[in-house]
Amino acid sequence: MTTEDAGFTRFAGVSDTPPPVLAEVVRSGFVESCHRGSLVVLAADGSVELALGDVKTPVFPRSSNKPMQAAGVLRAGLDLTGERLAIAAASHSGELFHRDLVRRLLAEHGLDAGQLQCPPDLPLDPVEQETYLASGAVRDRIAMNCSGKHTAMLAASAQRGWPLDSYLDPEHPLQKLIHRVVEEASGERVAAVGTDGCGAPLLAITLTGLARAFRSFVLAEPGSPERRVADAMRAHPEYVAGTRRPDTRLMRAVPGLLSKMGAEAVQAVALPDGRALAFKVEDGAGRALGPVLGRALDLMGVSAGVLRKVAVLGGGREVGEIRAVF
Helix, strand or coil: CEEEECCEEEECCCCCCCCCEEEEEEECCEEEEEEEEEEEEECCCCCEEEEECCCCCCECCHHHHHHHHHHHHHHCCCCCCHHHHHHHCCCCCCCHHHHHHHHHHHHHCCCCHHHCCCCCECCCCHHHHHHHHHCCCCCECCCCCCHHHHHHHHHHHHHHCCCCCCCCCCCCHHHHHHHHHHHHHHCCCCCCEEECCCCCEEECECHHHHHHHHHHHHHCCCCCHHHHHHHHHHHCHHHHCCCCCHHHHHHHHCCCCEEEEECCCEEEEECCCCCEEEEEECCCCHHHHHHHHHHHHHHCCCCCCCCCCEEEEECCEEEEEEEECC
16 A cells, blocks of 8 residues: 655555664774665575564565566567576676677667667676776667666567567556566565666565565476576576676575675575575665675575675775674
8 A cells, every 4th residue: 555745655554663774884993874774584485584674565676676577578488598588687787798698689689779768878887887988988778787678678579569669668568467477476466666777667566575586486497487587597697797796796606596686775585495585775775785685695504705895995995894783
């Protein structure tokens, strides 16, 4: 249920109690800032093992919804495998190999970059962005981190004879199919439909529903759309994220782990035995993602040493850190 306040939608029943602090910023031994948020951990049988904050109120999972969107294009009949399927579920870094694959995908399906409706952007990865700009390149739709997803959506629509100019409309047949995938995977009704940063429909579910969805993907029957997406992401994590990204490092380091971050500090992870987690940092600060994720995985008995320490700098040297506090 929602209530309207000054033109904004608020979900009724949201607790007035602020969520707990999940991470704090320590500078020179002094706690300078803190990040509140909510987190849920599911046991192997799907029951809630740990809940911090409000895990039953819908949130926008942002790009953590991408595995479900990729499963939707498979259900629509698009036959993607390997790195092509991984990049359909990606928030890629915009590295050259990402851009080259998106161009190949477009060409293979008789499409061109002008049909993409994601906004022109620079590569997401800061190192790649510097190289890209130094070469004289400008903002481009293919460099945008969601271009793989948009290419897959266009290709699926073209294959089915569905309209291409309205492929992002929530009432488009493909988007309605993705809507069903999200509801089936999460085990709950979509609470709200918004617009993501890339222009695609954005579907709100709870953190518990998001963790449940990731769990369903790793436990799905081999060969099913959901399992195909999970397997492609885990086999080609560099196409899901990039060579310098936490999702890539985690999926390479922990056999069978499925991981996908989302903007505004959302993260979802599932393990092959059915355990899963999802969290959102309330203020959307991405700098808290690594410490919170590392601590959550530690509590699940999973070594997250590949998640790099987030240092606080002063004068170019390390004077503190961002650390989890739960």
